Amino acid sequence: MLAAERREHLLGLLAREGKIVAKDxxxxxxxxxxxxxxxxRDLAADxxxxxxxxxxxxxxxxxxxxTARQSVAPDGKRKVAAVxxxxxxxxxxxxxxxxxxxxxxxxALPQDLxxxxxxxxxxxxxxxxxxxxxxxxxxxxxxxxxxxVACGAAAVEAAQQVSxxxxxxxxxxxxxxxxLTTADAEEAAMKRALAAxxxxxxxxxxxxxxxxxxxxxxxxxxxxxxxITDADPHDAVVEGIRALGVEVLPAD
Amino acid sequence: MLAAERREHLLGLLAREGKIVAKDxxxxxxxxxxxxxxxxRDLAADxxxxxxxxxxxxxxxxxxxxTARQSVAPDGKRKVAAVxxxxxxxxxxxxxxxxxxxxxxxxALPQDLxxxxxxxxxxxxxxxxxxxxxxxxxxxxxxxxxxxVACGAAAVEAAQQVSxxxxxxxxxxxxxxxxLTTADAEEAAMKRALAAxxxxxxxxxxxxxxxxxxxxxxxxxxxxxxxITDADPHDAVVEGIRALGVEVLPAD
DNA sequence: ACGATACATGCAGAAACGTGCAAGAACAGG
DNA sequence: CCTGTTCTTGCACGTTTCTGCATGTATCGT
Numbered sequence: 001m002l003a004a005e006r007r008e009h010l011l012g013l014l015a016r017e018g019k020i021v022a023k024d025x026x027x028x029x030x031x032x033x034x035x036x037x038x039x040x041r042d043l044a045a046d047x048x049x050x051x052x053x054x055x056x057x058x059x060x061x062x063x064x065x066x067t068a069r070q071s072v073a074p075d076g077k078r079k080v081a082a083v084x085x086x087x088x089x090x091x092x093x094x095x096x097x098x099x100x101x102x103x104x105x106x107x108a109l110p111q112d113l114x115x116x117x118x119x120x121x122x123x124x125x126x127x128x129x130x131x132x133x134x135x136x137x138x139x140x141x142x143x144x145x146x147x148x149v150a151c152g153a154a155a156v157e158a159a160q161q162v163s164x165x166x167x168x169x170x171x172x173x174x175x176x177x178x179x180l181t182t183a184d185a186e187e188a189a190m191k192r193a194l195a196a197x198x199x200x201x202x203x204x205x206x207x208x209x210x211x212x213x214x215x216x217x218x219x220x221x222x223x224x225x226x227x228i229t230d231a232d233p234h235d236a237v238v239e240g241i242r243a244l245g246v247e248v249l250p251a252d
Numbered sequence: 253m254l255a256a257e258r259r260e261h262l263l264g265l266l267a268r269e270g271k272i273v274a275k276d277x278x279x280x281x282x283x284x285x286x287x288x289x290x291x292x293r294d295l296a297a298d299x300x301x302x303x304x305x306x307x308x309x310x311x312x313x314x315x316x317x318x319t320a321r322q323s324v325a326p327d328g329k330r331k332v333a334a335v336x337x338x339x340x341x342x343x344x345x346x347x348x349x350x351x352x353x354x355x356x357x358x359x360a361l362p363q364d365l366x367x368x369x370x371x372x373x374x375x376x377x378x379x380x381x382x383x384x385x386x387x388x389x390x391x392x393x394x395x396x397x398x399x400x401v402a403c404g405a406a407a408v409e410a411a412q413q414v415s416x417x418x419x420x421x422x423x424x425x426x427x428x429x430x431x432l433t434t435a436d437a438e439e440a441a442m443k444r445a446l447a448a449x450x451x452x453x454x455x456x457x458x459x460x461x462x463x464x465x466x467x468x469x470x471x472x473x474x475x476x477x478x479x480i481t482d483a484d485p486h487d488a489v490v491e492g493i494r495a496l497g498v499e500v501l502p503a504d
Numbered sequence: 505a506c507g508a509t510a511c512a513t514g515c516a517g518a519a520a521c522g523t524g525c526a527a528g529a530a531c532a533g534g
Numbered sequence: 535c536c537t538g539t540t541c542t543t544g545c546a547c548g549t550t551t552c553t554g555c556a557t558g559t560a561t562c563g564t
Binding site: 015050122137142154 | 254255256257260364372374375377378381384385387388389390391392393394395397400402406407410413
């Protein structure tokens with residue numbers, strides 16, 4: 001059995017049954033648990049699954065649950081979100097990406113802020129229904145389950161019809177040389193399209209993203225106005241990014 | 253059962269029933285009460301629940317009510333939704349309207365149904381993220397706060413790009429002479445656009461809608477394949493509608 | 505105040521984990 | 535065709551994490 005084949009099998013299993021138990025899969029495929037664990041580690045690194053003790057779970061359920069319960073984001077994300085929310089100009093227009101960090105931003109926006117928010121995430125849109133003064137514009141398209149956002153040709157096309165003052169983007173990897181990266185090509189294209197429609201683009205990156213890179217390039221640093229992170233401002237990676245002329249907003 | 257899975261289960265239980273009794277859950281899942289207690293302690297540490305003697309409660313009681321996705325629809329709507337969900341052809345394409353009745357349909361769809369769902373409601377889209385086999389397509393546009401759906405020119409235009417086997421529409425008023433009506437002109441236009449893209453259109457109407465009319469006409473009866481309602485099939489209004497050649501599917 | 509129940513803590517066995525290592529396959533270059 | 539390299543895979547090892555039980559303590563209802 002090929003490694004890629006195994007990967008496919010695991011993803012299929014994840015989609016079909018909603019979970020993976022390392023031991024069971026190993027027995028089913030007649031391979032060692034170590035191999036399964038290695039595969040799961042790689043998949044998790046690509047953001048395709050969520051590693052847990054004993055196996056793995058899909059990424060999306062977490063996203064769904066987060067919305068529903070308004071659960072508190074981890075400390076780092078909350079701090080980043082607070083700084084990002086303060087950047088939004090009253091009366092202005094904001095393009096807000098999907099993902100848990102962006103969701104934290106939505107929750108961090110003042111309840112009575114009058115602004116226009118454009119998003120391709122139904123989760124974000126639902127969360128912002130609670131803001132009476134906020135104008136909401138939803139970008140449609142095919143919904144990608146694992147990230148719960150609209151992507152694909154239709155979504156990119158819809159994005160090209162709007163423009164905004166500010167774009168807040170979440171990414172998977174933030175690296176001085178590799179730039180801003182994510183695990184899915186369609187998502188990368190969508191984020192690129194969003195960034196292109198805003199006067200300024202800021203990247204939301206909690207510290208664990210720094211110094212890592214994923215498969216697909218989203219943007220080069222030249223297209224980015226700034227980075228919002230809770231990492232130590234004197235961290236080598238942060239210094240490296242600042243050296244590229246990117247404004248770094250510390251969130252601590 | 254994975255530890256993380258258990259956590260998910262507990263959160264689900266919390267949202268659905270509003271409380272957790274440690275002893276009951278331990279018996280239900282066949283694990284020790286100690287494990288349940290440990291899980292609850294961890295969840296509470298993450299701010300996801302509130303620990304109380306004997307079990308746990310949601311962080312804020314209001315959250316459960318606010319979260320439309322878990323709230324149980326009234327009996328009539330649930331019955332209508334069940335009948336409507338049964339109409340969806342496996343492998344087919346469904347256009348699903350917004351609103352509470354449509355949300356009930358989304359919840360009534362079999363968990364593993366393989367079909368394509370097109371909607372202009374971020375709420376519906378979010379609810380359907382839990383269906384791993386369902387393809388989701390979101391129609392974008394300006395979000396109308398009071399109904400939480402995308403409407404307006406952009407949304408209508410987006411609707412014109414799709415087509416489907418079946419369209420399930422919720423309306424405000426259902427009347428033999430006045431036809432199908434709703435309270436907002438933009439919403440009426442959107443519903444019209446949706447219905448025009450499907451081979452068949454069925455109306456979802458719990459009994460309290462029957463015999464009433466609102467300001468804006470959505471569709472004349474000729475454009476409608478059928479009506480799904482929990483009202484008495486021998487009711488005068490229902491008889492009147494059937495006399496117009498509309499198929500009436502009773503939900504009782 | 506008292507019994508019953510829930511709780512926290514410590515402990516031990518079991519399971520899962522990460523790492524290093526070696527055998528084998530796949531592949532490139534000579 | 536051979537050889538060296540790289541990658542993958544399974545195994546062994548020590549470590550970490552989880553789980554259920556036992557103990558003693560705190561809390562609840564009566």
